[in-house]
Amino acid sequence: MTWLGVYRAATPRVYSADNTTVRLDFDNEPQPDALLRLEEAVGGNSRISEDDYLEGAPELIVEIASSSASYDVHDKLQVYRRNGVREYLVWLVEDQEFRWYIWQEGTYHQQQGDESGVLKSPFFIGLWLDVSALLAGEMQQVLSVLNSGINSSEHQSFVEKLG
Template identity: 45%
Template sequence: MAARSSARRARALPRRTPAVLPPLENGDMLTLTEFLRRYEDMPGVKKAQLIEGVVHMPSPVRVTHSRPDGVLQLWLGTYASEHDLELLPNATLLLDTENAFQPDAILCSPPRKGGRVWLNTKNYLCGSPELVVEIASSTASIDLRDKLRVYRRLEVAEYIVWRTEDAEIDWFVLEEGQYIKMKPDRHGKLRSRIFPGLVLDLAAALACDKAKVLSALKK
């Protein structure tokens, strides 16, 4: 009898409903663990970043972003395919306990070739890749402030920022702990110091002339 009464009481207990995680919002101050929990709980959100412990949610993607992105992905993808490298567009990159970026492109060597990146147990990319690319609006962008400082601190060897409003491309190379902006040669081209043969024709890139961009790469 007592057993039946206990069973009835157990059935009468209300079921616990799963806790609902609050959504990510611009300006939230979160730990990396909490940021990833909320991000994973929002499958409809395709891009969110934690920068120095603060959540940043991007605006909708405009054509002024998509066109440069197409040029850069083709340029880097062509080079990567010919040099046994990994091109990772829009991958979440865990840099440290306060920073999880989602750059437009990452070009890196696989670990078997001495690369300094790896996948954690949840298949997030960790470490410091050789080259990171961001498409920004202008010099006022966070890509040239907080994110640049983090990339520099964590020794990302080269960092490219395409400023769409300014029609400029900045290519930084790490020298003695500081980012130095590279200058184009007399032909208007920039050349990677870490990836031999990775050449960017600035005028062709800014004009989104993919054929000329690839032509400069293959010379």
């Protein structure tokens, strides 16, 4: 996912991966389509194991699902919630819908866009998504909005905090 890769390139101590096995607990080892994680040294919840698996909950997971009836929308949502994944994004391709869940006080709340319809990560400051552009396949607009987030003073402050 180019969108996450661009953000990662502009944000030190943040890592991205795709189709990586994640050991969340003894019963769950999902392979999310994409993820972002913060380096453990600056407060991240996941780490690379001795046998090269990701262990613990990454801060953000993305799944691309065929429809709202998908396993990704129901079962995985509960697994990720129980394990404390802070942000869970699901792109429902057939339904032309994008959901961004935020973990708060042990439960997920679906985020609403701002007045322009842009979704903004509360954890990965500057990670902005123009959902309508994404659904329309307008990647230049998606990246333009992301670059606005990356160039924001809030993102610059976040980068400074990460060191």
